[in-house]
Amino acid sequence: MGMQTIAKVAESFEGTFECRHCDYEVGATVFAKSSGAARGVGEDAQRVAYENAETDANALAARTLQFVPCPKCGKLDPTGHSYRAQVTVGSLILGAIGAGGIYLYIGMRTRGRADESMATWGAIGFGIFLAALLYWRWGRPWRSSRKRTVFHT
Numbered sequence: 001m002g003m004q005t006i007a008k009v010a011e012s013f014e015g016t017f018e019c020r021h022c023d024y025e026v027g028a029t030v031f032a033k034s035s036g037a038a039r040g041v042g043e044d045a046q047r048v049a050y051e052n053a054e055t056d057a058n059a060l061a062a063r064t065l066q067f068v069p070c071p072k073c074g075k076l077d078p079t080g081h082s083y084r085a086q087v088t089v090g091s092l093i094l095g096a097i098g099a100g101g102i103y104l105y106i107g108m109r110t111r112g113r114a115d116e117s118m119a120t121w122g123a124i125g126f127g128i129f130l131a132a133l134l135y136w137r138w139g140r141p142w143r144s145s146r147k148r149t150v151f152h153t
C-alpha cells in the first residue's frame with residue numbers, strides 16, 4: 001500500500017435548483033464534507049488529495065439537490081429515487097461479489113481444509129460489511145440533505 005496522504009474538506013457550493021415538476025429555478029447553497037486520498041507524501045500528494053476531496057464534495061453537493069423538495073411545490077426530483085435504487089442494488093451486488101471472493105480466498109488459503117461453516121459465515125459477514133460501507137458512502141447525498149441546503153428565495 002505505501003504511504004498515503006488524506007485531505008478533508010468542508011465547503012459550501014453554489015448551485016441552481018431546477019424543479020422538474022413546476023419548472024421553478026432558484027439558487028442554492030449546499031454544504032458538503034468529503035475526504036480524498038493520494039499516494040505518497042509531500043506537497044504534490046497533498047495537492048492531489050485536496051483536489052480529490054474537493055471534486056468529491058462538489059459532486060456530493062450537486063447530487064444533494066436531487067434530494068431536497070422544491071421550495072415552491074414541495075415535490076422531490078424523480079431522479080433521486082432512481083439514484084437511490086441504483087445505490088441499493090449496487091451495494092448488494094458488490095457485497096455479494098465480495099462475499100464470494102472472500103469465500104474462494106479462504107478456500108484457497110486453507111486448501112479446502114477450512115471449517116465450512118466458518119468460511120461461509122466469514123464470507124457473509126464480510127459481504128454485509130462491504131455492502132453497508134458502500135451504501136453509507138454512496139448514500140451521503142440524501143443524508144441530512146435538507147439541513148445542508150439553503151435556498152436563495
Ligand SMILES: [Zn+2]
Nearest residue numbers: 019022070073
Ligand atoms: Zn416545484
